[in-house]
Amino acid sequence: MTVTDTYSEFVTTVLGAAQKDERQLLAFVVLPKEASEKLPRRGRTSISGHINGVAFQATLEPDGQLSHWLALSDTLLGEANASIGSVARFDIQALQQEPEPAVPADLQQALAASTAASVVWHDTTTIARLDWIHWITSAKQAKTRAKRVRDACNMLAEGKRRVCCFDPSGFYSKAFSAPKAIIDTDAG
Numbered sequence: 001m002t003v004t005d006t007y008s009e010f011v012t013t014v015l016g017a018a019q020k021d022e023r024q025l026l027a028f029v030v031l032p033k034e035a036s037e038k039l040p041r042r043g044r045t046s047i048s049g050h051i052n053g054v055a056f057q058a059t060l061e062p063d064g065q066l067s068h069w070l071a072l073s074d075t076l077l078g079e080a081n082a083s084i085g086s087v088a089r090f091d092i093q094a095l096q097q098e099p100e101p102a103v104p105a106d107l108q109q110a111l112a113a114s115t116a117a118s119v120v121w122h123d124t125t126t127i128a129r130l131d132w133i134h135w136i137t138s139a140k141q142a143k144t145r146a147k148r149v150r151d152a153c154n155m156l157a158e159g160k161r162r163v164c165c166f167d168p169s170g171f172y173s174k175a176f177s178a179p180k181a182i183i184d185t186d187a188g
Contacts (some may be wrong), residue, residue: 006094008035014072015181016084027072027084030178031060031092036067040094041127043168044134049092052080057095061178064170069178084182098126101133106145110153117156124161132156135166138175 010032017025039045039060045068048057056076060068072082082088103111111118121129132152139145152163170176 006038008038009091010035011089014082014084014086014088018180018182025071028069030069033067042066046095046098047092051088051090054080062169062176063178064176066171101130106149110149114153117153120156128162131168132163135163
């Protein structure tokens with residue numbers, strides 16, 4: 001699959017997030033299935049694109065329905081003259097190479113404490129590291145997250161290069177979904 005094979009154009013409504021999360025998500029869009037199907041994976045996928053002609057680069061999140069959703073910052077919405085409830089024009093395509101993911105501090109600390117885990121971590125692919133991080137950060141409770149960090153280091157130290165039993169799309173486990181949406185009735 002080449003990058004040009006992943007190119008899509010679509011128009012969709014900007015949705016408001018019903019609940020704020022730790023990232024302070026305010027607005028997002030859900031990709032049309034046709035656009036998502038062109039992407040190289042159903043899990044987290046990095047893209048470049050435009051919203052109303054304004055360039056951006058982002059990582060799409062899986063929606064648990066074999067599609068993706070995209071968080072939109074206030075800054076990007078302002079630059080693109082878009083708002084919650086408005087219709088926006090997008091063009092997107094997968095990045096040629098997935099960028100190296102930021103390693104969360106708790107995982108970074110655990111890897112630093114385990115030479116064996118660290119060696120395997122650095123010998124895996126970027127996509128595998130992205131899946132490990134996604135598995136850890138998708139934990140809903142701090143206790144679960146801490147256990148996943150420990151388990152990840154143990155599995156890596158044993159030589160496991162991929163997180164087992166993890167569906168990065170959320171389709172089979174229903175672990176992921178797009179945020180619940182509200183529509184700003186004052187937008188227009």
